[in-house]
Each structure stands twice: as C-alpha cells, then as structure tokens.
Amino acid sequence: MVLVALMACPEAAPGQVRQPGTWTHADSASIATFQEQLQIALQNLKNAQQSYRRAHHTYAPSVEYFTDPPTGHPVYILEATASGWSAVVFHERVPGIRCYIHEGDAPSPSGRVEPGKERGCYGSAVALLPLKADSLLSPANEMVVAQPPQQRDCHEAENRVRDGRLSRTDLFQRHPGFEGKARLRFVVGTDGEIEPGNFTVLETSNSLAALDAMVLVVNCGYEPGIMNGHVVRVLVQQQVNFAY
Amino acid sequence: MAGSWGWVAAAMLLVPAATPADAAAQTEPSASVRDRVFDELRGALQRLGTSEEAFRDRVKSYASSTWELAQQDGWSEVEGTTAIVVDADDSSWSAAAFSRALPGLRCTVGPRRIGEAAAEATCTGNADYLVLTELVPSPFEIELRNTNRMAAQCPSQIASRATGRVLIEFTLDNHGEPDFAGVRITESSDIRLSYVAIQMLSRCKFSPAEIDGHKVRSRRVSPFNIVAGQ
Numbered sequence: 001m002v003l004v005a006l007m008a009c010p011e012a013a014p015g016q017v018r019q020p021g022t023w024t025h026a027d028s029a030s031i032a033t034f035q036e037q038l039q040i041a042l043q044n045l046k047n048a049q050q051s052y053r054r055a056h057h058t059y060a061p062s063v064e065y066f067t068d069p070p071t072g073h074p075v076y077i078l079e080a081t082a083s084g085w086s087a088v089v090f091h092e093r094v095p096g097i098r099c100y101i102h103e104g105d106a107p108s109p110s111g112r113v114e115p116g117k118e119r120g121c122y123g124s125a126v127a128l129l130p131l132k133a134d135s136l137l138s139p140a141n142e143m144v145v146a147q148p149p150q151q152r153d154c155h156e157a158e159n160r161v162r163d164g165r166l167s168r169t170d171l172f173q174r175h176p177g178f179e180g181k182a183r184l185r186f187v188v189g190t191d192g193e194i195e196p197g198n199f200t201v202l203e204t205s206n207s208l209a210a211l212d213a214m215v216l217v218v219n220c221g222y223e224p225g226i227m228n229g230h231v232v233r234v235l236v237q238q239q240v241n242f243a244y
Numbered sequence: 245m246a247g248s249w250g251w252v253a254a255a256m257l258l259v260p261a262a263t264p265a266d267a268a269a270q271t272e273p274s275a276s277v278r279d280r281v282f283d284e285l286r287g288a289l290q291r292l293g294t295s296e297e298a299f300r301d302r303v304k305s306y307a308s309s310t311w312e313l314a315q316q317d318g319w320s321e322v323e324g325t326t327a328i329v330v331d332a333d334d335s336s337w338s339a340a341a342f343s344r345a346l347p348g349l350r351c352t353v354g355p356r357r358i359g360e361a362a363a364e365a366t367c368t369g370n371a372d373y374l375v376l377t378e379l380v381p382s383p384f385e386i387e388l389r390n391t392n393r394m395a396a397q398c399p400s401q402i403a404s405r406a407t408g409r410v411l412i413e414f415t416l417d418n419h420g421e422p423d424f425a426g427v428r429i430t431e432s433s434d435i436r437l438s439y440v441a442i443q444m445l446s447r448c449k450f451s452p453a454e455i456d457g458h459k460v461r462s463r464r465v466s467p468f469n470i471v472a473g474q
Contacts, residue, residue: 061347061348061350061369061370062342062347062348062350062373063347064347064373064375064463065347065348065373067415067423067425067426068425068426074328076326076328076340076342077350078330078340078350078352079368088328088330090309090328095308095309095310095311095312096308096309096311096312098330109330109331109338110330110331110338122331123308123309123331123332124308126308126309126311126312127311129311193435194435196429196432196433196434196435196437196438197411197429197430197431197432197433197438198429198430199428199429199432199435199438200426200427200428200429201424201425201426201427201428201442202425202426203425204424204425206424207422207424207442207445207446208446210424210427210442211439211442211443211446214438214439214442215439218435218439
C-alpha cells in the first residue's frame with residue numbers, strides 16, 4: 001500500500017495584497033502582520049536548532065547546515081555554540097524591521113532588547129517592496145490561497161509503482177516488506193504540472209524511496225491552485241509513506 | 245504523461261572543468277582559508293561602516309538596512325559575502341558579515357557610536373562546511389572550487405528518452421557520500437530529466453571536499469547533461 005499525504009499548503013495570513021510593481025510605506029497593521037510572520041520564521045528556526053543540537057551536540061552556525069533550511073525570510077545566525085545561539089530574521093519585503101531570538105548564553109543581538117526576553121522585534125519599516133512577479137504562493141508571503149492544488153486520483157499510479165511498471169528502482173521487488181518515506185517540496189504550475197526545475201527532496205529514508213516518491217507524485221497529477229478565480233503557482237510539500 | 249517513459253538511452257555526466265586561470269590560482273601559496281575569509285569579512289564590514297557614516301552625514305541617522313544604503317548610497321555587496329545591519333538608530337549601528345562559500349564563518353562589529361574609534365570586528369566559526377552553489381562565484385570561491393574540483397565517477401550509461409541539461413544541488417558528507425535529504429533540482433526542462441539526474445546521482449562516487457587538509461561536508465551544484473539514446 002502506498003499512502004500519500006498532502007502536507008503543508010500555503011498558510012493563510014491577514015494583510016493586504018498589494019499590486020506587483022508598486023510600493024508604499026507600510027502601515028502599522030501591515031507591519032504587525034509582517035512581524036507575526038517573522039516570529040513564525042523564528043519559531044521554525046528554533047525547532048530546527050533544537051533538532052540540530054540533538055544530532056550534533058551544538059547549535060548550527062548557519063541555516064546552510066540544516067537539511068531543510070527555513071524558507072521565505074532571510075535568517076542570519078549571529079552566534080552558535082554548544083550552549084547558546086542567537087539570530088535575526090528580516091522580512092524580504094519590509095527592509096528596516098527585524099526580529100531576534102537568543103537562547104542560552106548567547107548575548108542579545110541588540111542593546112535595546114529587554115533583559116530576560118528571549119525574542120522580540122525592533123526597527124522601523126522604511127518601505128514595502130512589491131512582490132516579485134514570479135512570487136509563489138507559500139508561507140513566505142502573505143497571500144491567501146482560496147483553493148490549494150488538488151491531487152488527482154493516485155490509485156493507478158500507486159499500482160504501477162508497486163508492480164514496477166512505472167518505477168525502475170525495483171525497490172519493492174528487491175526488498176519485500178520495505179517501509180520508508182520521502183518528503184518532497186515542489187511547485188505545481190498553473191497547468192497543474194509539477195515544474196521540473198524546482199524540486200527538492202526534504203527528507204528520505206533512502207535514495208530509492210526518493211525516486212519512487214518522485215515518480216508517484218508526478219504521475220498522480222494535480223488540479224492547479226486557484227486564488228481570486230485565477231489559477232496560480234503554488235509551493236507544495238508532500239510526504240509519501242511506503243509500506244508493502 | 246510519464247506512464248509512457250522509456251528506458252533505452254544513454255546519459256552522461258559532465259563534471260565542471262577548471263579554466264587555465266583557475267589552475268593558476270590553485271598553485272598560489274595562501275594563508276589558511278579561515279584567515280583569508282575573516283579578512284574578506286572584515287573588509288566587507290569596513291566598507292559597510294564607511295557607507296553608514298556617509299548615510300548619517302546626509303540623513304542624520306544610520307541606515308537600518310543594506311537596502312537603504314543601496315538606495316541612498318549605491319552600496320553593494322562585496323563578492324562572496326553577505327553583510328547585514330543588525331541594529332541602527334540615530335547614534336549607533338552594529339552589523340555582521342557572512343561568507344557564502346563557508347557559512348560557518350562570520351564577523352560582527354558594534355554597536356559603534358558616533359565619534360567612536362573604529363573597533364576591530366570580532367570573527368568566529370569553523371571552516372567545516374563548504375558551499376559552492378553560486379553560479380557566478382567570487383575569485384576566492386573559484387579558487388576553493390578549483391582546489392576541491394569534483395572528482396566523480398558516474399555510470400556512462402543510464403536509461404533516458406529525453407535530452408537536456410539538469411542543474412542539481414546536493415550535499416556530500418565528509419566521506420564523499422551524497423545526502424539525499426536536501427537534493428534539489430534547480431534547473432530542468434523536463435521532469436523526466438530531473439528523475440534521471442537524481443537516479444544518476446545515486447550511482448555516482450565522489451571525493452569529499454577538503455579545506456586546509458581536512459575533509460569537510462560540502463554543498464554543490466552540478467550540471468548533468470543527459471543525452472537520450474537512439
């Protein structure tokens with residue numbers, strides 16, 4: 001049996017969707033929204049640091065060290081030892097504001113940070129930059145997807161992967177009883193097809209499982225995401241669990 | 245769609261080759277890589293500080309982001325580095341600079357107040373992870389790339405019905421084994437080519453990167469030129 005689970009789809013967030021190609025000074029309500037997004041990014045970073053420390057007994061000195069680096073906002077780790085770390089995260093559309101976090105014995109990145117407080121935001125927004133023309137709908141920006149991509153019927157594709165008609169890895173023929181998983185990130189285009197040049201294996205039990213998961217999601221196919229009545233490109237994360 | 249995939253073809257891997265200029269750089273004696281990167285990062289912070297002072301002369305406040313410096317002062321990144329303004333107000337600023345090729349290294353400066361003598365940046369970190377994914381690298385990255393020229397043995401024959409180029413980004417551990425969690429296709433014209441490239445990667449043997457004689461993890465981008473068989 002092959003189980004397919006559609007995981008993270010773009011999270012809804014309040015805030016204005018401004019027209020690409022224009023920018024204005026950000027209003028206070030928007031700034032609050034952007035800061036909330038940065039706080040979420042910091043929480044994701046904290047989770048990643050905790051996982052990294054469990055595996056390596058020290059904190060990561062850069063997001064490049066993570067297998068699955070946080071996406072969306074530029075994150076910079078300022079200090080990282082076995083006993084503490086600090087970081088700042090910026091909003092790519094709002095230069096001037098940033099949120100910080102510091103844990104353990106790492107000092108706060110700013111003197112204006114309240115003592116004893118683990119995280120917070122400071123700075124002032126100097127501009128609101130436009131969304132890039134090819135922006136994806138993802139947790140990285142504030143757009144709301146009315147309807148995420150819908151996976152089509154995967155039954156036939158699952159059968160073809162299982163009996164070797166679709167996949168050439170022979171994973172299941174060679175390893176009966178194999179269990180594994182792969183977590184993939186890709187872009188579903190406006191035609192419902194997976195974009196070939198934007199595909200990441202986030203996690204996998206082995207290389208063959210990643211290949212079979214890739215074959216499966218490509219062959220399942222998608223109905224494209226829709227926002228405001230228009231089909232849109234959407235960043236999708238999907239986990240495929242194999243259990244035969 | 246992909247149900248009609250065929251598997252009678254040949255594919256080949258092209259390993260990035262060094263230019264004669266790169267080869268010359270390889271023979272130059274150098275200080276330890278870590279020290280050289282710290283020098284570059286200090287230079288980037290010094291340049292940022294000069295821009296901040298010029299910005300304050302005009303605006304009466306330090307710039308809170310490199311975006312502002314770029315708008316007002318034409319500031320641009322030093323090749324191979326990323327500099328950020330950590331904090332800034334009317335009377336002080338602090339900043340940090342990072343290496344793109346060796347992200348484990350960083351330098352910080354400040355808070356530096358008006359009229360204060362320029363303090364030396366504090367630099368820390370280990371050169372234990374090499375990232376060579378920039379398509380237009382700095383001269384220093386070219387040298388690192390050259391001294392860590394990809395030594396790969398890949399199958400010369402692999403089934404593919406499509407032809408094209410795939411850019412694949414991946415991490416090698418310090419034994420030269422690719423880590424499939426984190427494999428990323430960054431350029432491809434056909435999802436079938438992306439699949440073949442990952443399949444090929446799983447069958448290649450690599451040598452790990454080395455920095456100052458130590459084997460380290462590395463992240464790379466490699467082009468796979470796949471040619472369909474007849």
